[in-house]
Amino acid sequence: MPAPVASSDSTPLQVLRHVFGYEAFRGRQEDIVDHVVAGGDALVLMPTGGGKSLCYQVPALVRPGTAIVVSPLIALMHDQVQALRQLGVKAAMLNSSLAPGEARKVERALAMGELDLLYVAPERLLTDGFLTLLDGARLSLFAIDEAHCVSQWGHDFRPEYRQLTVLHERFPGVPRMALTATADGPTRREIVDRLALGEGRIFLSSFDRPNIRYRITPKSNPRAQLKAFLDAHDSEAGIIYCMSRAKVDATAEMLATEGRTALPYHAGLDADTRARHQDRFLKEEGVVMVATIAFGMGIDKPDVRFVVHLDLPKSIEAYYQETGRAGRDGLPSEALLLYGVEDVAKLIQFVEASDAPEARKRVERGKLDALLGLCETAQCRRQVLLKYFEEDLDEPCGNCDTCLDPPRTFDGTEAARKLLSCVYRTGERFGAGHVIDVLLGEANEKVLKFGHDKLSTFGIGKDFSRDEWRAMVRQMVAMGHLWVDTEGHGSLGLTEKCRPVLRGEQKVELKAEQRARPARSGGNGR
Ligand code: ADP
Ligand code: ZN
Numbered sequence: 001m002p003a004p005v006a007s008s009d010s011t012p013l014q015v016l017r018h019v020f021g022y023e024a025f026r027g028r029q030e031d032i033v034d035h036v037v038a039g040g041d042a043l044v045l046m047p048t049g050g051g052k053s054l055c056y057q058v059p060a061l062v063r064p065g066t067a068i069v070v071s072p073l074i075a076l077m078h079d080q081v082q083a084l085r086q087l088g089v090k091a092a093m094l095n096s097s098l099a100p101g102e103a104r105k106v107e108r109a110l111a112m113g114e115l116d117l118l119y120v121a122p123e124r125l126l127t128d129g130f131l132t133l134l135d136g137a138r139l140s141l142f143a144i145d146e147a148h149c150v151s152q153w154g155h156d157f158r159p160e161y162r163q164l165t166v167l168h169e170r171f172p173g174v175p176r177m178a179l180t181a182t183a184d185g186p187t188r189r190e191i192v193d194r195l196a197l198g199e200g201r202i203f204l205s206s207f208d209r210p211n212i213r214y215r216i217t218p219k220s221n222p223r224a225q226l227k228a229f230l231d232a233h234d235s236e237a238g239i240i241y242c243m244s245r246a247k248v249d250a251t252a253e254m255l256a257t258e259g260r261t262a263l264p265y266h267a268g269l270d271a272d273t274r275a276r277h278q279d280r281f282l283k284e285e286g287v288v289m290v291a292t293i294a295f296g297m298g299i300d301k302p303d304v305r306f307v308v309h310l311d312l313p314k315s316i317e318a319y320y321q322e323t324g325r326a327g328r329d330g331l332p333s334e335a336l337l338l339y340g341v342e343d344v345a346k347l348i349q350f351v352e353a354s355d356a357p358e359a360r361k362r363v364e365r366g367k368l369d370a371l372l373g374l375c376e377t378a379q380c381r382r383q384v385l386l387k388y389f390e391e392d393l394d395e396p397c398g399n400c401d402t403c404l405d406p407p408r409t410f411d412g413t414e415a416a417r418k419l420l421s422c423v424y425r426t427g428e429r430f431g432a433g434h435v436i437d438v439l440l441g442e443a444n445e446k447v448l449k450f451g452h453d454k455l456s457t458f459g460i461g462k463d464f465s466r467d468e469w470r471a472m473v474r475q476m477v478a479m480g481h482l483w484v485d486t487e488g489h490g491s492l493g494l495t496e497k498c499r500p501v502l503r504g505e506q507k508v509e510l511k512a513e514q515r516a517r518p519a520r521s522g523g524n525g526r
Helices: 012-018 029-037 052-062 074-086 100-111 128-135 159-170 185-194 222-231 245-257 271-283 316-323 341-353 358-376 381-388 413-425 432-440 445-449 466-478 496-502
Strands: 042-045 066-070 091-094 117-120 139-144 176-180 201-204 212-218 238-241 262-265 288-291 306-309 333-339 409-411 482-484 492-494 509-511
Touching (some): 012 052, 029 042, 029 052, 029 201, 042 185, 052 066, 052 176, 074 091, 074 117, 100 128, 128 159, 139 159, 159 185, 212 381, 222 306, 222 333, 245 262, 245 288, 262 271, 271 288, 306 316, 316 358, 316 381, 341 358, 358 381, 358 466, 358 482, 413 432, 413 466, 413 482, 413 492, 432 466, 492 496
Parallel strands (some): 042 176, 066 117, 066 139, 091 117, 139 176, 212 333, 238 288, 238 306, 262 288, 306 333
Antiparallel strands (some): 409 509, 482 492
């Protein structure tokens, strides 16, 4: 028996209890719902599993009229509409999967005011015909799900999302809310700007997912590393991400021969196979999905116990989002990332070879540096991860690899001071490559042109290799002693925080370089 649907004079709490069957709101849900019910605009940043859907579903039932939910994924819409209907809510969707006759029926229901919620794909929403239909309908709100798709810097840019600007122009009286589980500072500002949410409120929940244990390890023998990891996750469901389709196929096959239920998923498989594999992943126990990033958005499986990245993700945002698919049920889960020097080079090449404008490349380089900083850090991973989302975690988390087995470090104070003074002496106007050239005493054209061979720091860093210096630069950036001007020319600059180090008042522990190639045994050191 479906529960009775709320009448429009129900309070949010009554709707939550009587329609959805939950006792109480969680976290910031109540504030968000109250704000939107009162007609306010909002940007809602909440981690995956935080309960974003109720933030618009409850106001949709409290406010009179139909709520229009913009969602980029047909599968997700379908699941949500099904679930709502089971609760007795009048929900429908409009997207390319509907036959023309069905679509017309839904449009008629909208015009007649018979719907509480209507899910639409952005490209459908933006058609003239549909906008005209909306002109004549009574609307309770617009909810723009996965709002980070608006960001051209983001990892999931969808051009149609940019045109959602029409909403506030054409329907100024209808509250708009944008929701996302992933948005760093620049992306957030872009969403606010694009969707004209400047007058609205931003609701920021903590992005911490305390039940996920983060592990990030240099890739030395990926096959053995994966096997050891999976042995500790016997018969559990998980996702393994690879960069290429070929690697997805090969990995799934290898795991299958080892007796795991492992299924491939990528855009090169036909739609039937993909749907079948996704279905098995959702319904059977202990299925491992080996996939490209084509898999995962909108997948609501609470008991994913692990996420492995066999290749470097594109950015910290992507990493956060992909690992966030583990442990939605709040139980202990694990994320493993294997990173190799070749992956890093590949991503750098990717950025450099693209014909994107220089400004965009700079942003992408900055994002890549931040990601490498996370990989290199000797600090708590969670602290670094959350800091990227402008959130401070006061204490190390105790649930990541660096907290659990602190990496081997050395007293890098001397090296750090050399690096900092070299950045200072070259005028804080150069990128890592040039600064390292000076440290290594490379008298190349650029060094000579700027007279940097005359500096006191020229050639004082010969006891480390270029790669070691690079690793140290990334760590110093990750620790906040140096910053990279990603909006300018990628030059390194000093921060307030580095002053005590320069003055010799503070020690710096650096991670001993773990080389991705196997260590030589025996006593012939460098
Ligand atoms: P998100 O979209 O933020 O990833 P969902 O909206 O899918 O999260 O919610 C995640 C899960 O939490 C769902 O199973 C949902 O039913 C549950 N949930 C959300 N809010 C509440 C609440 N107030 N009480 C109990 N369960 C909730
Ligand atoms: Zn930690």
